[in-house]
Amino acid sequence: MYICLCNGVTDKQIKEAVQSGCTDLSSIKDKMAVGNQCGKCTKNARKVIRQEIEQDANLIAKFS
Numbered sequence: 001m002y003i004c005l006c007n008g009v010t011d012k013q014i015k016e017a018v019q020s021g022c023t024d025l026s027s028i029k030d031k032m033a034v035g036n037q038c039g040k041c042t043k044n045a046r047k048v049i050r051q052e053i054e055q056d057a058n059l060i061a062k063f064s
């Protein structure tokens with residue numbers, strides 16, 4: 001599912017970035033173009049990041 005329509009970024013791409021260690025929107029933005037045009041996607045992008053972290057016990061242990 002597309003999260004950022006301006007840049008064609010999907011939830012899968014964001015989840016992969018979280019798995020590689022990007023655990024906030026700022027670090028995701030360093031890795032890919034998301035939220036840098038109209039900005040309407042930032043709320044949903046943060047939601048995908050949060051959900052991915054919450055679903056992965058290894059990430060919770062790693063970043064808590």
Ligand code: FES
Binds near residue numbers: 003036037041
């Ligand atoms: S939808 Fe992401 S910047 Fe516009």
